[in-house]
Amino acid sequence: MWYTPNTLSLWEEACKFYQFFVSGSASAYTPHLYVSALSCWNPKSEIAKIWQPLFPYIPKVTTTHISAHLMTIKTSSPVYDIGISPDGKQVVSGGHDQLVYIWDALTGDLVKELKGHTDLVWSVAFSPDGKQVVSGSNDQSVHIWDVLTGNIVNKLNGHTDSVLSVAFSPDGKQVVSGSHDQSVCIWDALTGDCAREFKGHKYSVRSVAFSPDGKQVVSGSYDKSVCIWDALTGDLVKVLRGHTDLVLCVAFSSDGKQVVSGSYDKYVHIWDALTGDLVKELKGHLHSVLSVAFSPDGKQVVSGSDDQLVRIWDVLTGDLVKELKGHTDWVWSVAFSPDDKQVVSGSNDQSVRIWDALIGDLVNELKGHTYPVRSVAFSPDGKQVVSGSDDQLVCIWDVLTGDLVMELKGHTYSVQSVAFSPDGKQVVSGSSDKSVHIWNVLTGDLVMELKGHTDWVRSVAFSPDGKHVVSGSDDHSVHIWDAMDGHLVKELKGHTDWVLSVAFSPDGTQVVSGSHDQSLCIWDAFTGDLYMELKHTHSVLSVAFSPDGKQVVSGIDDKSVCIWDALTGDLIKELKGHTHPVLSAEFSPDGKKVVSGGNDKSVCIWDALTGDLIKELKGHTYSVQSVAFSPDGKQVVSGSYDKSVRIWDTLPGDLVRELMGQSVAGSSDESLILKTTQYFSDVHLWSLNHHTGWISTQSGYLLLWLPEQMRSTVYIPSTRLIISSQPPTYVVFDSGCLGTSWGKIFLKV
DSSP states (O other): OOOOHHHHHHHHHHHHHHHHHHTSGGGGGTTHHHHHHHHHSOTTSHHHHHHGGGOTTSOEEEEOBOEEEEEEEEOSSOEEEEEEOTTSSEEEEEETTSOEEEEETTTOOEEEEEOOOSSOEEEEEEOTTSSEEEEEETTSEEEEEETTTOOEEEEEEOOSSOEEEEEEOTTSSEEEEEETTSEEEEEETTTOOEEEEEEOOSSOEEEEEEOTTSSEEEEEETTSEEEEEETTTOOEEEEEEOOSSOEEEEEEOTTSSEEEEEETTSOEEEEETTTOOEEEEEOOOSSOEEEEEEOTTSSEEEEEETTSOEEEEETTTOOEEEEEOOOSSOEEEEEEOTTSSEEEEEETTSEEEEEEEEEEOBOOOOOOOSSOEEEEEEOTTSSEEEEEETTSEEEEEETTTOOEEEEEEOOSSOEEEEEEOTTSSEEEEEETTSEEEEEETTTOOEEEEEEOOSSOEEEEEEOTTSSEEEEEETTSOEEEEETTTOOEEEEEOOOSSOEEEEEEOTTSSEEEEEETTSEEEEEETTTOOEEEEEEOSSOEEEEEEOTTSSEEEEEETTSEEEEEETTTOOEEEEEEOOSSOEEEEEEOTTSSEEEEEETTSOEEEEETTTOOEEEEEOOOSSOEEEEEEOTTSSEEEEEETTSOEEEEETTTOOEEEEEOTTOSSSOTGGGOOOOOOOOOSSSOOEEEOTTTOEEEETTOOEEEEOOHHHHTTOBOOSSEEEEEETTEEEEESTTOOOGGGGGGGSOOO
């Protein structure tokens, strides 16, 4: 025979490739189709190995991972600078409110609040032994603080304008500062005397740092230059020129051989500190680079920008290693932990975030309803999820595969709330059509329709024994129904506005309700008497009992989550972190955690005992309407206004699955769907038509065609695409010839 195993494999792969693209709507756009499709074809396949080398300008595919966000520390004002203590156990931050804060890096708790400055604090840093902190302020002063007592050890006065940057020398005996007055000063940390003043910059000095041996100082200025000075003599050793705009941040590598700088020109530069040569220019940020730092091993650089991103770079290659997303405003300051494993960032969004620099975040996702998802819940065995949506449907999903098991039709308006019965055999749903439906999970049949409310039904739940259903409505009432025959057992009256959330206590003897009238009410389920009323200052959007019935959690319109003593009515803990109203909150099965979702698009997991934020799960593109724990507490399900239902792993915070209605059955490829199309302000804006598969500019100019299986996990941040889900893979357009220039892709021989 003329063929070999390799040629046979090539033939089979070519047939698959041909069958694949001719079945799509882009088949009329050849030959561009072949080229663009090849860029998305399996790079390990025989056809890719043979044909892709013939197209040298085809978009190159590289991979990277999204890093996990470990913690958010909320402050009372924008954070302009942060630093990590030498042992990695504490974080210091300075900001707009004139205060210096010291935080516990493990728990996020506030350890010390240092008061003394009379204007905003631009810069902060720990001493090498971690016992002191130095701060520079708009009030023209430099303060040295005792970390243990919080007292001011020394006030360094001498600058005639704002102090923009400060740092300790490696031995802790000196402090360097840079100022709007164009000078760099070295101070004796013990006496507070100005030992030396460096003059040479023509404009404000925005950033300063000592070399690791303390013999040199580097400074970055608004005059676009980076200067290296002799710390002993004050002589100017080297001027590094290359930035085309203001230099906003500088730092030495741990061995002192390199300097990194960030600029208003959007670039990060790595310089040879000895020769002054530009070693690497790191491109990627969309706006000014406000902060840079080397990792302790010198192999990576982290940068923060007013594009709201934190980026980690490989120093040797200049490649982007990680992109950390989560901040909603400028990132003023970044730093590595001493062990290289974490990155801390401070932002104008009033948060300090601690990130895991090693692991990935997104695992997989599927998508769902055709309209916003209002409510979600796990089945008692954790194997299924039920969701209710504005599309009038109640959907039951398989948690493991993400397949749609059943679609329950019957409501004539939005489904506002859903819940499983304790035995998992039934589902209850409440709707804007004013009705409560009970469904058979096995057959999908409507078992019962409960009518009695005169307005929208906002919330429903089964009693622990499954014999009763409770519902809350916009008609201001709470109804308790007999789940066997459907008759109304009790009508609980007392609220003066919409009842937005209801739940039974674990023993079924009480019902809790939350209302737009700003009250949380606990009722006797047998008599209907009002047992307790807890007044809030804003609408109560969500309520739930703890597993032991001793506590109640509420999600509030004022952006907070409150935990209450169900016996005394005392407020035990107020959980703050959400930036918009909290629409849903629930305890974990062991009562040790609380999960919440809100209008800020995030799902938060909290420590119920300490009130600390354990995990913030990001991914939804609109408000999170409903959240719930799985029965084993290992997963969380969330339903959003973005039409999706997401299942998360609570330990690493990974997205396990996003549920999609079209994915009824089939292979894993069929379960991959379009994530989202996002637009970023940059020179070029891209969009994807997931029906035709074409990626185009805003004006409709065709750029690239994606095979159907690759459209499933596409994410478009301006000039690149994520085209696979495990791990995310980027197609970089910069190196490819696309659109009408497809002819240039072919190798000219």
